[in-house]
Amino acid sequence: MVGADGSPGSEVAIGFALQEAARRGAQLIVVAAFDLPPYWACAYGMPAAPESSEALRETIRDHVEAHVRKVADSFGEQARDVPVEIRPVVGDPAAALVDAARHADLLVVGHRGGGGFANLLLGSVASKCVLHATCPVTIVPTPDRVAVG
Template sequence: MNATRGRIVVGVDGSAESRAALGYAVRDAARRSARMEVVSAFDLPPYWAVAYGMREPAESPEELREAFLKETQQLVDAVVADVGPPAGSVPTTVAAVAGHPAQVLVDAAEGADALVIGHRGHGGFPGLALGSVALQCVQHATCPVVVVRAQPLPEER
């Protein structure tokens, strides 16, 4: 029996980049015999947006967290199925946490062997060299950060 060594944290938001990051993290965790923690961060809608009709009244914070947790678990299951049999041997936990994505990921990665994130997620601005969440994670995480691209750079094609 191979003992689990280490911990890999991966941030997902459903984007192609986060799917690529999740695939990388699954393979890396299998290679290291590490456990994987999948984290999906979400912001609660601000009160003013609901009060002024800009957003529909949201469910309770608990219901919102459960919805994100379910969606994230489905994404993890799909990506793990795509990656292949070695991924099935990776002990995995999935968490949906309210808060700013960069802070949530930096906090979750405290003491981890690596934090794996996508190059840019849903909030990225085209043309940026690195997404704002990725940049903040690289600057503030206390462990190595792996930034994964979903597609090769134009000069690499």
């Protein structure tokens, strides 16, 4: 299972997760969690209708599907052959990933980076996943953060 948010760190995590799933002969579940504040619709003068969040969920699913396909294409045929399920989830991203990973063999998340002192710290989503997930968690750094030696 991998978390996806469209960031460069997420893209690297998806690539790692695709390779790992191909190596294990496993399915990859991609969780794209997004938190909507309760006032998001009324801020635009609209009632919060369930249809609008379902439409948003479908938009997110389409975007993530295209993103995963692009990453898979860059890793070749083996990655393209991995069965992928995309789960858009409305809610706190860390809580959604921890909950979705209850039956996973591995949870993969990217590191947000940030430069300087921020590079020494994990983001709040990655930290919460490490602390609360019931399966092993892999934090994948972006290429500019990989330490050699």
